Amino acid sequence: MKPSLSSTALLASALALGAASAHAAGTLTVCTENSPDGFDIAQYESAVTNDAAGRTLYDQLLAFKRGTTEVVPGLAEKWEVSPDGMTYTFSLRRGVKFHTTAWFKPTRDLNADDVIWSVNRINDKKHPAYAAARNGYVYWEGMGMSSLIKSVTKVDPYTVRFTLTRPETPFLADMAMEPLGSVFSAEYGEQLQKSGKLEQLNTQPIGSGPFVFKSYQKDAIIRYTANTAYWGGAPKVDNLIFAITHDPNVRVQRLKAGECLVGTNMKPETVSTFDNDPNVRILRNSPLLTAYIAPNMKHKFLSDKRFREALALAFDKKTYVASVYGGNATPAVSFMPPSMWGYEKGLADRHDVEKAKQLVKASGYDGTELALFTRIGGAIDGKRAAELMQSDWARIGVNVRVQMMEWGELLKRAGRGDHDITFVSWASDNGDPDNFLTPNLSCASVAGGSNKSQWCHKPFEALLAAGRLEKDPKKRADIYIKAQRMIYDEVAAIPTVYPVNMTALNKRVEGFVPSPFSHSDFRSVSLK
Incomplete structure (x- = not known):
C-alpha cells in the first residue's frame, strides 16, 4: 500500500526534524518501526508501546x-x-x-x-x-x-x-x-x-519516569525532554525523539545519514547493509522471546487436534528461518525459549508432510478457506511470512487466505477470536515462566483478549495454579516443563522461531544495554 499524501508529508517533516536535531548536543533520535498504540501503558501489551511509554515515561x-x-x-x-x-x-x-x-x-x-x-x-x-x-x-x-x-x-x-x-x-x-x-x-x-477528560491519560501522559512527554504526531514523531528532577538522576541526553519510520529502507537511510542514532527492532534483511559501515554497529541479543502460530481452537477444524498437528507437521521452519529472518533466529520447538529457566529441551521437532496429509484427511477438513491474520510493518516481513505458511499448508490441501492489517487491529480482532490462524511473538516482561504461559494460553487470557489460540484447558490451568503457588525453584521448573509438554501434545500453539533482536547503534551512542525483555531503555544512554 502506498502512503497517502498526508502521511508522506508527516514523514518528510519528521525526517527534516530528525536531520536538524540528531547532531544537536544532547538529543538522541531513535528510528522506531511503528506508532505506539497509546501512552497509557496499562492498556497495552506491544513492545513498541512499551518503548514509547513503559520505562520512558513511568x-x-x-x-x-x-x-x-x-x-x-x-x-x-x-x-x-x-x-x-x-x-x-x-x-x-x-x-x-x-x-x-x-x-x-x-x-x-x-x-x-x-x-x-x-x-x-x-x-x-x-x-x-x-x-x-x-x-x-x-x-x-x-x-x-x-x-x-x-x-x-x-x-x-x-x-x-x-x-x-x-x-x-x-x-x-x-x-x-x-x-x-x-x-x-x-x-x-x-x-x-x-473535567470529563479521563481519556487524556492515553494522549497527554503524566508519569514520574526519566523523560517527559512533549508532543506526538501519529506515524511521524514523538518528542520527549529529560526529567531533570528524576529521582534516579537526570538522563544523560537533553532530548529524546522517536522518529516513526515504517519503511525499513528509509530507516536504513536515516541511520546511515546520522539522522537517527539508534534503530530498534531492525528487519533481518536490512542489517547486512551496515557490515562495512564504520559509523553504525548492529547489537544482537537473544531476548526471552518466542514467535509462534496461534490456531483459533474455537473454530471448526482447528478445534481438532489432528488438524492442528497437521499444520505443525507441514510447516517448514528451516526455510522460514532463512527466508524471513535471514538466519537471525533459531527454529523453535518448545513454547518457552532456551534462555528462560524451566525450558523443556526434550521435545522433538516435527516435520512430516506425508503424515500431515493423512491427519488432514482424518480430521474431515473439507477445503474451507481459513483466514490467516498478519500485520503490516513490524520486525519481520509479515506478508512474506504468511505466504510461506500459506504455501506449506497448500501442499497438504489446506486453503488459507492471507489478511493483512495494522498491528493494533490484529491484536484487537485476534483477541476476540475473529481469526482462524494468526502468528505473533511473545517476549517475557519479568523473566518468570508464568509470564510466558499465563498471558498467552490461560483461561483468564481468553477473556482478557491476549490468548490468540482461544485455548482454555483445565489440566493446563491446574499446572499454572501449581506453579504460582510453589516456592521451590526446582519444583516450579518441573511444573513448567510439564506445561510445555502439554502445549506441544495438544498443539495449543505452534512455536516457529526464537528470534535474535537487532539494534542499530551509531558510534556516538554509549551506555545502551539490551534488555532480556526485548524493550529499549534510554535513561542511561549518552552521546560522544
Missing part, C-alpha cells in the same frame, strides 16, 4: 536490574511479605516528582494515594477511570490480576499494603512490569475526571 513499584531479570527496588525502596504469602507491604521512596507540563502541574510528591489509584482504576470496574480505557486492560486480565488483588490500602502516606486472594510466587516480578506495576498520578487522574 516508574514501576519495583524494577529490574539493568540488562537482567533480577527484581530490585523501584518506587518501593523495601518490602515485606507475610509468612502466608498473602500480604505484601511496600515502603515508598520519598521525594519522587511527577512531571510538570503545560497540561498538569503537580502540587505534591508521589505517595501511597497514587499507588492505590493506579491499581484501583485497573482492578475495580466501578472506578470512574476504569471505563475510560477504551482498549480495556488486556494484560492485567490476561495475567489473572483481577482475581488476585483483593485490596490495596494505605498504612501511612508512604506505605501501601497489597492483600491477595491467594499466594502468588511471581508477584514481586509482576509489580516490576510496565503494564502492571506502573504508578500514575492520582492528582492528575482526579483533575481529568472533574
Whole structure:
C-alpha cells in the first residue's frame, strides 16, 4: 500500500526534524518501526508501546536490574511479605516528582494515594477511570490480576499494603512490569475526571519516569525532554525523539545519514547493509522471546487436534528461518525459549508432510478457506511470512487466505477470536515462566483478549495454579516443563522461531544495554 499524501508529508517533516536535531548536543533520535498504540501503558501489551511509554515515561513499584531479570527496588525502596504469602507491604521512596507540563502541574510528591489509584482504576470496574480505557486492560486480565488483588490500602502516606486472594510466587516480578506495576498520578487522574477528560491519560501522559512527554504526531514523531528532577538522576541526553519510520529502507537511510542514532527492532534483511559501515554497529541479543502460530481452537477444524498437528507437521521452519529472518533466529520447538529457566529441551521437532496429509484427511477438513491474520510493518516481513505458511499448508490441501492489517487491529480482532490462524511473538516482561504461559494460553487470557489460540484447558490451568503457588525453584521448573509438554501434545500453539533482536547503534551512542525483555531503555544512554 502506498502512503497517502498526508502521511508522506508527516514523514518528510519528521525526517527534516530528525536531520536538524540528531547532531544537536544532547538529543538522541531513535528510528522506531511503528506508532505506539497509546501512552497509557496499562492498556497495552506491544513492545513498541512499551518503548514509547513503559520505562520512558513511568516508574514501576519495583524494577529490574539493568540488562537482567533480577527484581530490585523501584518506587518501593523495601518490602515485606507475610509468612502466608498473602500480604505484601511496600515502603515508598520519598521525594519522587511527577512531571510538570503545560497540561498538569503537580502540587505534591508521589505517595501511597497514587499507588492505590493506579491499581484501583485497573482492578475495580466501578472506578470512574476504569471505563475510560477504551482498549480495556488486556494484560492485567490476561495475567489473572483481577482475581488476585483483593485490596490495596494505605498504612501511612508512604506505605501501601497489597492483600491477595491467594499466594502468588511471581508477584514481586509482576509489580516490576510496565503494564502492571506502573504508578500514575492520582492528582492528575482526579483533575481529568472533574473535567470529563479521563481519556487524556492515553494522549497527554503524566508519569514520574526519566523523560517527559512533549508532543506526538501519529506515524511521524514523538518528542520527549529529560526529567531533570528524576529521582534516579537526570538522563544523560537533553532530548529524546522517536522518529516513526515504517519503511525499513528509509530507516536504513536515516541511520546511515546520522539522522537517527539508534534503530530498534531492525528487519533481518536490512542489517547486512551496515557490515562495512564504520559509523553504525548492529547489537544482537537473544531476548526471552518466542514467535509462534496461534490456531483459533474455537473454530471448526482447528478445534481438532489432528488438524492442528497437521499444520505443525507441514510447516517448514528451516526455510522460514532463512527466508524471513535471514538466519537471525533459531527454529523453535518448545513454547518457552532456551534462555528462560524451566525450558523443556526434550521435545522433538516435527516435520512430516506425508503424515500431515493423512491427519488432514482424518480430521474431515473439507477445503474451507481459513483466514490467516498478519500485520503490516513490524520486525519481520509479515506478508512474506504468511505466504510461506500459506504455501506449506497448500501442499497438504489446506486453503488459507492471507489478511493483512495494522498491528493494533490484529491484536484487537485476534483477541476476540475473529481469526482462524494468526502468528505473533511473545517476549517475557519479568523473566518468570508464568509470564510466558499465563498471558498467552490461560483461561483468564481468553477473556482478557491476549490468548490468540482461544485455548482454555483445565489440566493446563491446574499446572499454572501449581506453579504460582510453589516456592521451590526446582519444583516450579518441573511444573513448567510439564506445561510445555502439554502445549506441544495438544498443539495449543505452534512455536516457529526464537528470534535474535537487532539494534542499530551509531558510534556516538554509549551506555545502551539490551534488555532480556526485548524493550529499549534510554535513561542511561549518552552521546560522544
